[in-house]
Amino acid sequence: MTDLSDLPAVLDPVVVTGVGTVLPGTRSVSEFWQHISRGRSQIGPLTRFDGPAETLPVHAAAEIHGFDHTAHLPDLDPSHARKYSREILVAMSALAQARADAGLGAGDIEPRRLSVVFSSSRGPLAWWQPVIRGEDPAAFDDKGAMFRGLPGSPASLSAIHTGAQGLVTTVSNACVGGHQAIGLALRELASGSSDAVLVGGHEFPILPEVAHCYRALGRGVLSAESADPTRAVRPYSADREGFALGEGSVVLCLERESTARARNARVYARILSHASLNEAGHPTTMDLTGKITAGLVVEALEAAGRAPEDVGYFCGHGTATRYNDLAESRALRALYPDRGPAGLPPISSNKPIYGHTFGLAGIINAAATALMLHHQRLAPTINLTTPDPECDHDHVAEGARDTSFDLAVSLSFAFGSQTSVLAMATARS
Incomplete structure (x- = not known):
């Protein structure tokens, strides 16, 4: 980290x-x-x-x-x-x-x-x-x-x-x-x-x-x-x-x-902190309980002096593959065990816009998150009409959403059981 x-x-x-x-x-x-x-x-x-x-x-x-x-x-x-x-x-x-x-x-x-x-x-x-x-x-x-x-x-x-x-x-x-x-x-x-x-x-x-x-x-x-x-x-x-x-x-x-x-x-x-973890697990899948990713998010937020309750948005890796989608949704539920689906922070993916760009994907996410914080507007997950029942929470699927938020988290996953988290915040004068 x-x-x-x-x-x-x-x-x-x-x-x-x-x-x-x-x-x-x-x-x-x-x-x-x-x-x-x-x-x-x-x-x-x-x-x-x-x-x-x-x-x-x-x-x-x-x-x-x-x-x-x-x-x-x-x-x-x-x-x-x-x-x-x-x-x-x-x-x-x-x-x-x-x-x-x-x-x-x-x-x-x-x-x-x-x-x-x-x-x-x-x-x-x-x-x-x-x-x-x-x-x-x-x-x-x-x-x-x-x-x-x-x-x-x-x-x-x-x-x-x-x-x-x-x-x-x-x-x-x-x-x-x-x-x-x-x-x-x-x-x-x-x-x-x-x-x-x-x-x-x-x-x-x-x-x-x-x-x-x-x-x-x-x-x-x-x-x-x-x-x-x-x-x-x-x-x-x-x-x-x-x-x-x-x-x-x-x-x-x-x-x-x-x-x-x-x-x-x-x-x-502002970029507050970065945390990276190798699960040392399966080479092509990530932890599907969501607990490891949730723990890494907590580590990154603690390094920045923040807490999960402060997060107003998650920029998902969002590959449209079953394991990735489930891992992200379960991580949110593990982070907020006392909240129902409607109470989870919004999450969205930009991969329906630019596809999967692998080594570039985390930079695109960081750029997108920085601009969302700057404009105080969340970008949507497009093409989502019927959520997977296990991913039935807030994906900003209705379109861009004007909002007020101070803290965002970008998620990234990779082959080799790699997980990465970036915490970002508004930069007010």
Whole structure:
């Protein structure tokens, strides 16, 4: 757990000052907020690959179309850009956006105290696939092959482009990696080692090999919905059938609040604490009693000096798989044993909007939660018409909800029996 109670900077909270997004149908923080708050799904027909329906009945994905990095990286030398993969350019663009959204100018942070921490589950698999198949004979025609083939290149090249000389690294730990990248950033800032951290994720898993991996786990993991791709992902619903693959990059700018306020930066939210746990249990499922996750939430809240009774919203992992849905609902019931379903705090999932993005998912959740705290509006779980009887509680299914809340918790789960929790709060002047 990222318990900051023993670190000298704990009295100076960490805040989110910038958000950068390059996602399907989304090239700015305002578009991101409009899509998640209004429930506008960016999942559409799968076009990236074809496969026999009997062996790979996957028809929906959240794909990026028409991306042009020059809109975000106008000063990137074209000769350099030609050596970079699409994944690298998308991640660099999201980082440039986050820094600009934070109003973080070239002289605002000493380069040695500016860090970059990224997360990616599979790294440059989309580049390696045609190379390994022998379908890209020009793959090694220039020195850029070294950049394109390394999982850490998006972080390293983003750091070079933005002039960050602090900690630069990439976490790879399936779907909890995004949260854990934020945890590393919190420790950097709380210890005083960095004054700002650009923390993000990038994932490009829309490949037949990845689809086959999840189909091999059985029905109900990867959605085969074809009639309406925007309804392919239905978390907590009785008719759920799994998730759709999604791609892109999101980057947050994190700073200590004193640094942000000193330069009159706009603050979206505070990040209070992070807790991560390996159950050391089953490699592909999580504890289904809900008690382990509930205990981890309590740990994270106690580290922040808060309690479950203070939580006004949970941003769910929400994969639309049976085990994940049950684990989250049972965790809420374990946290609030004296409350009935109607008394549980609201929970919602953004995966019906952007699909499952694995190593990026925790960053998307943190960005969404920060904006909900900032706007005091809860984003809905769309596509939910008939809740699973075990998930029959408040999913904000009616649409965006204006409210007043101070504390939110983001949940993340991953293969390897990994669970992660992020506690976030409003940042009032």
